[in-house]
Amino acid sequence: MPVKIYTTPTCPWCHKAKEWLKQNKIKYIEKNVAADEQARKEMIKKSGQMGVPVLEIKGKIIVGFDRKEIQNALKQESKKA
Secondary structure, eight states: OOEEEEEOTTOHHHHHHHHHHHHTTOOEEEEETTTOHHHHHHHHHHHSSOOSOEEEETTEEEESOOHHHHHHHHHHHHHHO
16 A cells, blocks of 8 residues: 655655655655645645644655654554565
8 A cells, every 4th residue: 555645845854754754665645735735635634734744654644754753654654564
């Protein structure tokens, strides 16, 4: 199951998070909350806030580009598979 990442085009941490995912060959689906109102509402409902990036990994919500949390969530996902 790919990672879902909520972003905006001008967010530097969003770019860093996507680059990190690419470097680690992790598939992701990007939701641009600046252009997609439905994605924005979905992100706020799931995370309770408006800051980006927000990553969703197997139902776990991670606010911000937190490599350690992302790696932990990905490990949990691979254990369940």
